[in-house]
Amino acid sequence: MNAVVRSVMGWSRSGIRPLFILGIILLALWPTLMTSAYQMRIFTIVGIYALLSLGYQFIFGHAGALSLTQGTFFGVGAYVTGILSVRYGLGGEFTVLLSIALPLALAALIAAPVLRLESHYFALATLGVGQVMLLVAISWQDLTGGANGLSGIPGLTLFGLEFGKGYGIMAVVWVCVAMGAFVSWRITRGLYGAALVISRENRIAALSIGIDTAQLRYAMFLLSAMFAGLAGALYAHTIRVVSPEALEFAIMVACLTITVVGGRTHIAGAILGAILIVNLPEWFRAMEKYYLIAYGIALLAMIVAAPYGLIGLLEQWRAKLLPEKPPAMPPAEPFIFVRAARSAAGPLLEIRDVHKHFGGLKALNGISLTVAPGQIFGLIGPNGSGKTTMLNVITGIYRADSGSVYLDGTDIHNNVAVVRYGFDNAGLVQTFAAGRIDPAWKRARSNAMYVLEGLGVATVAQSAAGSLAYGLKRKVEIARALALEPRLLLLDEPAAGLNEGEQLDLADRLRAFARGGLAILVIEHNMPFLMPLAERMACLDYGDLIAEGTPAEIRANPLVIEAYLGTPEEKRA
Amino acid sequence: MLLQILANALALGAAYALLALGFVLILNATGAVNFAHGDMVMAGGYVAIAMGSVLQLPGALLLPLVVAVMALLGFVFSWFAYFPLKNRPPVSVFISTIALGIIFQNSANAIYGAAPRKGPPLLSEGNFGMGGITIGAQALGIVVVAIVLIVAQHLLLNRSGIGRKLRATAQDREMAEAVGIRVNRMIALTFALGSALAGAAGLMLSNTFFITPTDGTNYVIKAYIAVTIGGWGSLSGAVCGALIIALFEVLFPSLPLLIPPLKIIAPWLFTQTASTILLYVGLLAIMFFRPQGLFGETVQRRV
Numbered sequence: 001m002n003a004v005v006r007s008v009m010g011w012s013r014s015g016i017r018p019l020f021i022l023g024i025i026l027l028a029l030w031p032t033l034m035t036s037a038y039q040m041r042i043f044t045i046v047g048i049y050a051l052l053s054l055g056y057q058f059i060f061g062h063a064g065a066l067s068l069t070q071g072t073f074f075g076v077g078a079y080v081t082g083i084l085s086v087r088y089g090l091g092g093e094f095t096v097l098l099s100i101a102l103p104l105a106l107a108a109l110i111a112a113p114v115l116r117l118e119s120h121y122f123a124l125a126t127l128g129v130g131q132v133m134l135l136v137a138i139s140w141q142d143l144t145g146g147a148n149g150l151s152g153i154p155g156l157t158l159f160g161l162e163f164g165k166g167y168g169i170m171a172v173v174w175v176c177v178a179m180g181a182f183v184s185w186r187i188t189r190g191l192y193g194a195a196l197v198i199s200r201e202n203r204i205a206a207l208s209i210g211i212d213t214a215q216l217r218y219a220m221f222l223l224s225a226m227f228a229g230l231a232g233a234l235y236a237h238t239i240r241v242v243s244p245e246a247l248e249f250a251i252m253v254a255c256l257t258i259t260v261v262g263g264r265t266h267i268a269g270a271i272l273g274a275i276l277i278v279n280l281p282e283w284f285r286a287m288e289k290y291y292l293i294a295y296g297i298a299l300l301a302m303i304v305a306a307p308y309g310l311i312g313l314l315e316q317w318r319a320k321l322l323p324e325k326p327p328a329m330p331p332a333e334p335f336i337f338v339r340a341a342r343s344a345a346g347p348l349l350e351i352r353d354v355h356k357h358f359g360g361l362k363a364l365n366g367i368s369l370t371v372a373p374g375q376i377f378g379l380i381g382p383n384g385s386g387k388t389t390m391l392n393v394i395t396g397i398y399r400a401d402s403g404s405v406y407l408d409g410t411d412i413h414n415n416v417a418v419v420r421y422g423f424d425n426a427g428l429v430q431t432f433a434a435g436r437i438d439p440a441w442k443r444a445r446s447n448a449m450y451v452l453e454g455l456g457v458a459t460v461a462q463s464a465a466g467s468l469a470y471g472l473k474r475k476v477e478i479a480r481a482l483a484l485e486p487r488l489l490l491l492d493e494p495a496a497g498l499n500e501g502e503q504l505d506l507a508d509r510l511r512a513f514a515r516g517g518l519a520i521l522v523i524e525h526n527m528p529f530l531m532p533l534a535e536r537m538a539c540l541d542y543g544d545l546i547a548e549g550t551p552a553e554i555r556a557n558p559l560v561i562e563a564y565l566g567t568p569e570e571k572r573a
Numbered sequence: 574m575l576l577q578i579l580a581n582a583l584a585l586g587a588a589y590a591l592l593a594l595g596f597v598l599i600l601n602a603t604g605a606v607n608f609a610h611g612d613m614v615m616a617g618g619y620v621a622i623a624m625g626s627v628l629q630l631p632g633a634l635l636l637p638l639v640v641a642v643m644a645l646l647g648f649v650f651s652w653f654a655y656f657p658l659k660n661r662p663p664v665s666v667f668i669s670t671i672a673l674g675i676i677f678q679n680s681a682n683a684i685y686g687a688a689p690r691k692g693p694p695l696l697s698e699g700n701f702g703m704g705g706i707t708i709g710a711q712a713l714g715i716v717v718v719a720i721v722l723i724v725a726q727h728l729l730l731n732r733s734g735i736g737r738k739l740r741a742t743a744q745d746r747e748m749a750e751a752v753g754i755r756v757n758r759m760i761a762l763t764f765a766l767g768s769a770l771a772g773a774a775g776l777m778l779s780n781t782f783f784i785t786p787t788d789g790t791n792y793v794i795k796a797y798i799a800v801t802i803g804g805w806g807s808l809s810g811a812v813c814g815a816l817i818i819a820l821f822e823v824l825f826p827s828l829p830l831l832i833p834p835l836k837i838i839a840p841w842l843f844t845q846t847a848s849t850i851l852l853y854v855g856l857l858a859i860m861f862f863r864p865q866g867l868f869g870e871t872v873q874r875r876v
Contacts, residue, residue, distance in 0.1 A: 066664050110857070117860060121805075124793075125856070128853040131791070131853060299669075303658070303665055
């Protein structure tokens, strides 16, 4: 019991949590001081915008995609509630659910064309969707009431219970905020949260360790739409009318401003941002309706001065003023790379007659080679000989024109699912509800420590990856690949930029991993590094495999020498 | 009838082309979308209205003044929206331009109110007949002004020293810097140029279609659609895209006039609203099936 109390105390003291807890207490006390219905209504609207922004954080903050359709989902949610409750007299248990379901369906529908687009494309495409919905709302008068909208929306009733003006609807809204915050907290912690961070910061790296970044983005987009729909439904019940204003860009602007000002990935940021931005026009009444200019200035100032918002700023200050001990390093448990191979005696990687052309250029011209478990295989060749293309075909970044790639007897090249998840179990994406004490999360941390120790860089575990020196960074990248317990590691010029000492060290450590059962395919120009390391080698030239054998055989092969040095008769430019 | 429609479409398309050109110039120079580009059109319209009411001159004479004011505004704009963020991801610039767009919109609203205003005509508002069709002096003026500006822009970019520097900056900023081009100055100049073209479009559109403070969003989407159709980053593509949009916007609602049976079959379909919706749906379809634009070539991406 004492241990539990102590750990809770420790948790509540770290970071900016003392402020956070104080904030929650103040927030809970605030409504008891309210004297007018107007104040209650403002506080309710703060909650609605907090919910909207919590949802927006999924796509904008966590997935890192600038969506401009959050306001549209909000408006659609509001219209669904308005139409169903005014025209059909449905109760809250239906209207709220459908207000979530319709934006969700809309998001799923538009995700196909827009979600894979790059940032600015995505933003403008989502804006176009919003304009369409606004036009529909204005012109479909029979259903939506046209430009005047629908008035006379009743208060929220759930299963016969009425949550009317004042404390009733306010309580419902803030309970929704609390639940939304909990959902957000659960989703963005643990392995799933880590997957979100790496997909946002470095998509290629995320793909290379088997994270389906498109799937993550899709999930975040749908979540954001659901939150917006719920916020819209509550909004309709709070202000009791729904008009095209609910779909106008001003809502989106408010949501974006709240999220940028508060903090794009912090739950507290959504709430703090909503408090500030919703109250801004109240506090500065002199500005009358021109408070939107102040929104614009606040948005500009924050994006320039504090891109992670006020909460991010608080965290920075806290880290600077009261530096904390870094968290303890997790224990490292060894794992071995050989798992029950389906075909015990066969090769681990087998490439059969792979062709790849780019227009008229034959990048790969019928390449076949095999790598055995635990083998270090060196692939060499002059610039432009097709080495990296070969690697990209193996990993599935390119599709070969013909031929096949077998990993442990399975044709991975014609099996996109396997290729997409890389060479390992797709543990990351399955742990959607990963909590703090998730066994997969624990295993990931222990694996990471083990490979960092194995590469001799365990001390970097507490540093930010971006702050590391080049040689260390390279090793961390290799560790990232190894932490997934792969059977095959593909390295493209791992020695580049390393000094001789670092090269020797890296070679030693790779050899140690290979002894543990890991097969390694290395592309390298640096022969002093590769020759002692590789057990077998192959040489490519203009897309052809011109030699294969032991390093000594390759070194002596006249074709290889010719490819690298050229012959006097035939000088290649 | 058809000729009349084509003439109207050409006038609208000419104004859109100026808008889209400025959008692409800034896009190419900075790699970032200027979301406030539509608001620059709007600002150009209001600047023209303000100057027109003071100076009592026709639009054609106001045009150089409006262009100069808008170029200055573009300079200032880049100073706030782009330079503080030039080393951040492009999305940051996108957001900062949204912020400036909001400031523009609401400033216009504070000064002029939300009611639509009409800008000064280029010369007069009269019409004259030509080969059986009526052409407004304004429509003809728009086409002439747009052609002059597009040609001037083309010459500036392709036939002058400063144009070469501008293009070099857009193509490879680091390399341009390495050979001694003052890259920041070039980018600021690009913002000025883009803003000036948008302002010219604003002056001309504000007479035909009036102007309200919130029109910017609509215009930036038009620019964006034009650029998507023409191929992201292509100047000539943007002009073609603008003409295509304008043709569609003018032609589609008047289809029942050309083909009377349509009026009976689906009168609800051929409205301004439906045509706008169709335009957006078409945009989504293009992005899905031909993300490189209608005229772009498919190039296999190499990693």
